[in-house]
Amino acid sequence: MTWKGEKMIEAGVLHIIIPLALVVCAVLVAVFRDLLYSVVVLAVLSLLLAVEFYILKAPDVAIAEAGIGAAVTAAIFIITIRATKRME
Numbered sequence: 001m002t003w004k005g006e007k008m009i010e011a012g013v014l015h016i017i018i019p020l021a022l023v024v025c026a027v028l029v030a031v032f033r034d035l036l037y038s039v040v041v042l043a044v045l046s047l048l049l050a051v052e053f054y055i056l057k058a059p060d061v062a063i064a065e066a067g068i069g070a071a072v073t074a075a076i077f078i079i080t081i082r083a084t085k086r087m088e
Contacts, residue, residue, distance in 0.1 A: 011055060018052045035081050043074040 025045035032038045046069035053062035 014055055015052075018048055018055070021048050022052070036078065039074055039077040039081065042077070043070045046070040046073070 022045060025041050025048065028041045029038045029045065032041065046065060050062040050066040050070065053059075053065055
């Protein structure tokens with residue numbers, strides 16, 4: 001195989017693995033009872049989505065998703081959760 005063929009196979013495998021990981025992360029966000037765990041998994045979901053955008057040749061969207069979706073949104077959620085009183 002040529003280098004280009006191997007690269008296409010790797011991209012094809014990633015197009016299968018990343019959406020499956022996105023679904024797993026989405027289920028975990030809904031299942032976790034602890035809100036901080038849910039926010040961390042939500043940030044991972046956003047980073048996986050940014051990787052998928054990058055693979056789809058949309059690096060500007062990937063940078064925006066990683067910066068805003070993962071970093072800023074997660075930080076706002078964590079600050080809000082820490083400011084509230086925990087009830088079990």
